[in-house]
Amino acid sequence: MFPFRDHNPSRRTPFVTYALLAANILVFLSYFPFLDGTRGLGVFYQTWGMIPANISQGMDFQTLITCMFLHGGWMHLIGNMLFLWIFGDNMEDALGHGPFLAFYLLTGLAASAAQILWEPGSIVPNVGASGAIAGVLGGYLLLYPKARVDVLLIFIIIFRIITVPAWIVLGLWFGIQVVSGFAVSTTGGGVAYWAHAGGFVAGVLAAIPFWLGKDGVSFWRRTDYHPPHPETQYRRSSIPLVKRK
DSSP states (O other), rough: EEEESSSSOOOOOOHHHHHHHHHHHHHHHHHHSSHHHHHHHHHHHHHHHHHHHHTTTTOOHHHHGGGGGGGGHHHHHHHHHHHHHHHHHHHHHHHHHHHHHHHHHHHHHHHHHHHHHHHTTOSSBBSSSSHHHHHHHHHHHHHOOOOEEEEEEETTTTTEEEEEHHHHHHHHHHHHHHHHHHHHHHHHOOOOHHHHHHHHHHHHHHHHHHHHHTTTTTHHHTTTTSSSSSOOOOOOOOOOOOOOO
């Protein structure tokens, strides 16, 4: 399932989300097309990516921030920015501009901490906004568990758009990170799944004070676990269908 939009409108312009999108895209465009192949990228990531072994030895703490704005390729960037676009505006709307930026950065740091704790001696550079965005997903799940999300369902040759509650999309995503994290620990791999899982849990925890400020479980009951405002209604596709005779 590939999410591409939700039915949860924002009340105010998500300036911080737009700024984060722009920063990630511009940083990527500033280095990726111009570095000399795999070797050039490798040296760049060794310098600016987060290397758990270096952090464990008390070195290169600046990379805890710089790694959040680097990506390993076009699909890595596009996937992360899509999730930030879908879910970031609602978290910014709920928390406010400044608190949302702090939330994003702190959950990104928590994601890196989770990966360091899991592999403290790893010399593989960690890059990507995935950990911070995982925090956004965790906070979104706590606040809007039944928000409707449109996903593209792909099964072999079947392509279909379906609408499902956020808890299914985000819960499934989190489960995949945990299962994949254990799998990678035995088979090896290049994805920091525990950073994703750690960022997600950090996002849930960081959103709890706001959730409690809304009366917690009472907030859920009042809204029936949906966003506390009318949903966006999308028009059906205007593409004509050929019916059987």
